[in-house]
Amino acid sequence: MARILVTGGLGYIGSHTVVELIQSGYEVVIVDNLSNSEVNVLDGIESITGVRPAFEKIDICDKSAFQACFSKHGSIDAVIHFAAYKAVGESIEKSLDYYYNNVYGLLQLLSSMRANGVKHLIFSSSCTVYGQPDKLPIDETAPRKPATSPYGNTKQMCEDIIRDAIVSYHDFTAILLRYFNPIGAHPSAKIGELPKGVPNNLVPFVTQTAAGIRKELSVFGDDYNTPDGSAIRDYIYVVDLAKAHVKAMQRLLAGSNKSELEIFNLGTGKGVSVLELVHSFMAATGVKVPYKIVGRRAGDTEEVWADSSLAEKELGWTARTPLNEVLLSAWNWEKKVRGIKE
Ligand code: UD1
DSSP states (O other), X not given: OOEEEEETTTSHHHHHHHHHHHHTTOEEEEEEOOSSSOTTHHHHHHHHHSOOOEEEEOOTTOHHHHHHHXXXXXXXXXXXXXXXXXXXXXXXXXXXXXXXXXXXXXXXHHHHHHHTTOOEEEEEEEGGGGOSOXXXXXXXXXXXXXXXXXXXXXXXXXXXXXXXXXXXXXXXEEEEEEEOEEEOOOTTSSSOOOOOSSOOSHHHHHHHHHTTSSSOEEEEOSOSSSTTSSOEEXXXXXXXXXXXXXXXXXHHHHTOXXXXXXXXXXXXXXXXXXXXXHHHHHHHHOOOOOEEEEOOOTTOOSBOOBOOHHHHXXXXXXXXXXXXXXXXXHHHHHHHHHTOOO
């Protein structure tokens, strides 16, 4: 049984990936500093899988604690690195925190991996590296555009650092997974997204509005050059996304990767507008979401969706879950968190 260290394994995408890894027969060691997650996510993981994975409350920037973790858990076969800050707006206000946590954290991780002979890495990247692309859908050959936020910049820098590390230390392989917009929650409603404070992202704002926590949703812009005027994204179900990590892990551990560094886009290949998403949510759940149109949000791109055919061909992976099911899972999770009965 391969042993996988998952940084940020109690976070949103991390926890769903831990579930899929365990259900695929991997042993998981979670490292998480709980800066944007709760320790009781472990209960959710255990309740779904019947396994309580090892957990270390460690900040990956803390070199000695992280080193001790490697020594304690013996041989680690591979790492999946989720632990990072991810809020675009916050990154503009606290840029140094973002560079420290995301970039120094990765450097720390890579040197610990080297010191402990761990040779395989899966890295959580983002479609944000493409900016507003010149053509749609976006495939992996699309050029990266200058980042519009420190957050986006950290993703580009981390990709570059991994690429350089592979050149320097030949026995090291990595897969960069560029996520489009992850949404939804586990069908069991035992784990899901737990945004702190007012959500920045669309779906948590929609579910909180449906739950009556927010008065109304602001739709940021209806004057984009899109069919209904609102911005278009590629919303991918977090469980489908988690399954892609298992496929990528199997590929790295089997040595069936075609080069030391591979990059895969993970999306559905389908663009959905903000207004379409809101109306799909109402249709799927039967719950009204009051909304108003406001001005565009600074830094937003007009339309983005993925060409994920490389992931389909090489990983044998596609995002299959229909949007209404995904939105229902997000609503079921919100109801569970808020204690809302039917
Ligand atoms: C952003 C980041 C992405 C990151 C993701 C998850 C960029 C350009 N995008 O995606 O890299 O992975 O967050 O953290 O860096 N919207 C509203 N009202 C709201 C909230 C959102 O209309 O209250 C709209 C937005 O304007 C956008 C769409 O919904 O058009 C999706 O927004 P959001 O969920 O915040 O994701 P992105 O900005 O696409």
